[in-house]
Amino acid sequence: MATEAGKILLELFVIFAAAKLAGELFERMRQPAVIGELVAGIVLGPSVLGLVRSGPVQETMSTLGVVVLLFAVGLETRASDLFKVGKTALLVAVVGVIVPFALGFGYLSLLGQPARTALFVGAALVATSVGITARVLSDAGLISTRQARIILAAAVIDDILGLLVLAAVSGIGSSSGPDLGHLSLVLAMAAAFVGFQMVVTPRLVSRNSHLVDRLRVGNAPLVVSLAVLLGLSALAESVGLAAIVGAFLAGMAFAETGDRWSLEVQTRPIADFLVPFFFVVVGSRVDVRLLAHPAVVAPGVVLAVLAVASKVIGCGIGALGEGRLSALAVGVGMVPRGEVGLIVASVGLATGLVPGAVYAMVVLVTVVTTVLAPPLMPAVFRLAASEGSVRSKGTHPACPSLLE
Amino acid sequence: MATEAGKILLELFVIFAAAKLAGELFERMRQPAVIGELVAGIVLGPSVLGLVRSGPVQETMSTLGVVVLLFAVGLETRASDLFKVGKTALLVAVVGVIVPFALGFGYLSLLGQPARTALFVGAALVATSVGITARVLSDAGLISTRQARIILAAAVIDDILGLLVLAAVSGIGSSSGPDLGHLSLVLAMAAAFVGFQMVVTPRLVSRNSHLVDRLRVGNAPLVVSLAVLLGLSALAESVGLAAIVGAFLAGMAFAETGDRWSLEVQTRPIADFLVPFFFVVVGSRVDVRLLAHPAVVAPGVVLAVLAVASKVIGCGIGALGEGRLSALAVGVGMVPRGEVGLIVASVGLATGLVPGAVYAMVVLVTVVTTVLAPPLMPAVFRLAASEGSVRSKGTHPACPSLLE
Numbered sequence: 001m002a003t004e005a006g007k008i009l010l011e012l013f014v015i016f017a018a019a020k021l022a023g024e025l026f027e028r029m030r031q032p033a034v035i036g037e038l039v040a041g042i043v044l045g046p047s048v049l050g051l052v053r054s055g056p057v058q059e060t061m062s063t064l065g066v067v068v069l070l071f072a073v074g075l076e077t078r079a080s081d082l083f084k085v086g087k088t089a090l091l092v093a094v095v096g097v098i099v100p101f102a103l104g105f106g107y108l109s110l111l112g113q114p115a116r117t118a119l120f121v122g123a124a125l126v127a128t129s130v131g132i133t134a135r136v137l138s139d140a141g142l143i144s145t146r147q148a149r150i151i152l153a154a155a156v157i158d159d160i161l162g163l164l165v166l167a168a169v170s171g172i173g174s175s176s177g178p179d180l181g182h183l184s185l186v187l188a189m190a191a192a193f194v195g196f197q198m199v200v201t202p203r204l205v206s207r208n209s210h211l212v213d214r215l216r217v218g219n220a221p222l223v224v225s226l227a228v229l230l231g232l233s234a235l236a237e238s239v240g241l242a243a244i245v246g247a248f249l250a251g252m253a254f255a256e257t258g259d260r261w262s263l264e265v266q267t268r269p270i271a272d273f274l275v276p277f278f279f280v281v282v283g284s285r286v287d288v289r290l291l292a293h294p295a296v297v298a299p300g301v302v303l304a305v306l307a308v309a310s311k312v313i314g315c316g317i318g319a320l321g322e323g324r325l326s327a328l329a330v331g332v333g334m335v336p337r338g339e340v341g342l343i344v345a346s347v348g349l350a351t352g353l354v355p356g357a358v359y360a361m362v363v364l365v366t367v368v369t370t371v372l373a374p375p376l377m378p379a380v381f382r383l384a385a386s387e388g389s390v391r392s393k394g395t396h397p398a399c400p401s402l403l404e
Numbered sequence: 405m406a407t408e409a410g411k412i413l414l415e416l417f418v419i420f421a422a423a424k425l426a427g428e429l430f431e432r433m434r435q436p437a438v439i440g441e442l443v444a445g446i447v448l449g450p451s452v453l454g455l456v457r458s459g460p461v462q463e464t465m466s467t468l469g470v471v472v473l474l475f476a477v478g479l480e481t482r483a484s485d486l487f488k489v490g491k492t493a494l495l496v497a498v499v500g501v502i503v504p505f506a507l508g509f510g511y512l513s514l515l516g517q518p519a520r521t522a523l524f525v526g527a528a529l530v531a532t533s534v535g536i537t538a539r540v541l542s543d544a545g546l547i548s549t550r551q552a553r554i555i556l557a558a559a560v561i562d563d564i565l566g567l568l569v570l571a572a573v574s575g576i577g578s579s580s581g582p583d584l585g586h587l588s589l590v591l592a593m594a595a596a597f598v599g600f601q602m603v604v605t606p607r608l609v610s611r612n613s614h615l616v617d618r619l620r621v622g623n624a625p626l627v628v629s630l631a632v633l634l635g636l637s638a639l640a641e642s643v644g645l646a647a648i649v650g651a652f653l654a655g656m657a658f659a660e661t662g663d664r665w666s667l668e669v670q671t672r673p674i675a676d677f678l679v680p681f682f683f684v685v686v687g688s689r690v691d692v693r694l695l696a697h698p699a700v701v702a703p704g705v706v707l708a709v710l711a712v713a714s715k716v717i718g719c720g721i722g723a724l725g726e727g728r729l730s731a732l733a734v735g736v737g738m739v740p741r742g743e744v745g746l747i748v749a750s751v752g753l754a755t756g757l758v759p760g761a762v763y764a765m766v767v768l769v770t771v772v773t774t775v776l777a778p779p780l781m782p783a784v785f786r787l788a789a790s791e792g793s794v795r796s797k798g799t800h801p802a803c804p805s806l807l808e
Contacts, residue, residue, distance in 0.1 A: 006641030237410030
């Protein structure tokens with residue numbers, strides 16, 4: 001009778017079981033489990049089996065999955081760790097935005113597309129989707145390396161820059177042209193949000209940790225941190241940033257007090273449960289039928305190659321001070337593009353400035369960059385390790401003060 | 405831009421934060437946190453603030469919440485523990501179905517309703533909703549008592565009987581009358597499902613636990629048990645049982661091997677995160693405006709009193725062999741009615757056999773029985789403890805064999 005719940009549970013079962021089966025299979029082939037989950041999503045998705053479709057249930061589960069993932073990554077990252085790599089990360093983010101934008105704009109202009117279309121495609125190539133990178137580095141035990149921290153810090157800055165580029169390009173789409181006042185407001189709000197969460201919130205949490213200990217509600221530290229996770233993720237979206245930036249900052253706010261409250265240990269089962277939904281849903285959005293259209297495939301593949309190369313080169317240049325192989329590792333980690341690129345392209349599609357075939361090319365870029373990075377990353381990080389100092393756990397103070 | 409995710413996260417934040425705040429408040433007033441969560445739901449729901457509405461997001465989260473809750477309860481319950489209380493539980497379930505059905509049917513007939521309507525209302529009073537009872541007993545550390553086990557076992561049998569009653573009553577609604585062949589098929593499938601999951605699945609799990617240990621996928625035991633949870637919950641719905649019966653049986657399948665894999669410890673954070681969504685959504689379905697209709701309220705309150713009394717008396721009679729106070733504890737634990745009663749009534753509403761006012765009375769019964777049981781239960785269980793043998797943890801073998 002209560003078939004609504006039954007339908008939901010069946011769909012969740014199919015997604016979860018397929019994700020973990022594929023993950024097991026890929027682990028046995030010595031590939032990251034996350035590729036298995038993405039492949040499971042492609043196979044379950046509308047373009048192959050049609051067992052997983054887009055809808056609010058999938059959206060809810062995948063949103064929860066990715067915010068829990070970035071929360072877990074944030075728990076392992078102290079703000080001070082990010083500030084240490086701040087200058088490099090800023091350079092990585094800025095050069096890593098300019099090069100893809102320029103190459104995307106240039107290539108589309110070469111193809112004979114109008115400047116406005118080319119601007120949209122350039123903008124769509126800007127934003128790194130750090131979810132996949134974070135998962136691969138986390139699974140491989142590399143999330144505390146200096147290179148990983150540069151990537152995480154750069155991804156946060158990158159998201160702010162991406163917001164700026166989107167606001168500017170959307171302004172071009174509107175009749176009145178870009179609105180500089182609105183543009184600076186958007187930027188100021190996003191920067192203020194990130195600054196506040198990096199500097200003030202962690203202190204608020206550690207100064208008030210005794211209050212949390214005094215709560216009667218069961219498992220108060222976990223409960224409070226999860227409420228902050230949901231709140232900051234929603235708030236990040238409302239200032240125009242990605243939810244995952246808020247989730248990462250929420251995790252970071254509890255990085256100092258997390259050990260005492262065993263938040264990392266408690267977040268792991270939640271992540272084991274929810275994170276696969278994100279990757280399967282991302283995979284299910286891949287339309288394999290795109291590969292049958294030669295008008296899309298050839299230029300799409302070129303654009304994808306440019307998208308990969310431009311981040312490796314751009315971010316690599318930014319990180320060159322770290323040594324060549326470390327710069328390569330950072331560059332490869334910044335390759336994946338995700339929802340943000342698709343959002344930019346779909347704004348263009350909606351305003352008629354981006355034709356359907358060009359939109360399909362951007363989708364192809366998302367797929368290629370998403371699927372390419374996971375198998376490359378562990379190898380590149382191993383190479384970088386030969387340059388020394390990949391593992392930075394040793395740079396932590398041996399006994400971090402638990403209370404300010 | 406990606407406001408879909410933003411909207412979902414904001415709604416989840418509001419539900420979670422309100423649930424935990426209200427839970428904290430009620431804990432400080434020495435009331436079960438679950439009442440706070442229900443009250444939070446009523447206040448957030450459409451009839452007061454309108455911040456939480458019904459929809460697929462809420463449905464997904466509340467379904468996940470309640471199956472995780474019953475899974476956690478199942479993890480603490482061995483099939484052998486249930487078989488030990490089997491005879492008592494069967495008696496509790498059967499008498500606890502007959503008395504509410506008879507009283508509901510009788511009262512509606514007294515009110516001058518036609519026999520068919522009265523049959524539907526009788527059927528709606530049958531099914532116990534064990535989610536709330538399980539949560540209260542679990543929070544109070546009473547879930548391993550003999551009385552709790554009788555309640556859990558009786559609730560499983562009760563669900564099968566409820567299914568039978570629903571099938572019979574729905575048949576009355578159709579033109580051809582009840583189909584005895586279909587009815588016995590439904591019953592046989594449900595009984596076969598429960599029997600298989602109680603007898604075969606736990607053995608399958610413990611005999612193959614070494615295979616699970618050999619999996620490469622991260623945290624394989626938890627992952628496998630969660631997949632079984634989702635699968636059995638979906639399967640239970642597909643044979644006409646409630647998802648929570650499947651979830652409980654899934655937990656029970658891992659009760660033997662759970663300790664070694666620390667499944668209980670790992671399920672707790674997942675439950676802390678997801679369970680509140682169930683209780684807030686249940687609360688949000690309460691329409692307080694009903695209380696303004698005297699034509700509904702007076703007979704509704706009488707029906708609610710009958711609903712409470714009939715389970716206390718019916719289940720109490722079934723459990724009388726346990727001692728008077730224990731029988732009272734079992735009876736009170738079986739009082740809450742939930743979704744199943746509402747489903748029965750809404751089938752009647754859809755076929756026109758149950759008028760709107762009578763449906764509203766059934767809704768009122770759900771509310772009253774849901775809100776009444778949590779504050780009563782701890783007190784009654786404390787009384788029963790004075791009869792001795794409430795805590796049955798001591799009856800476990802001191803060192804259970806972990807591998808068959």
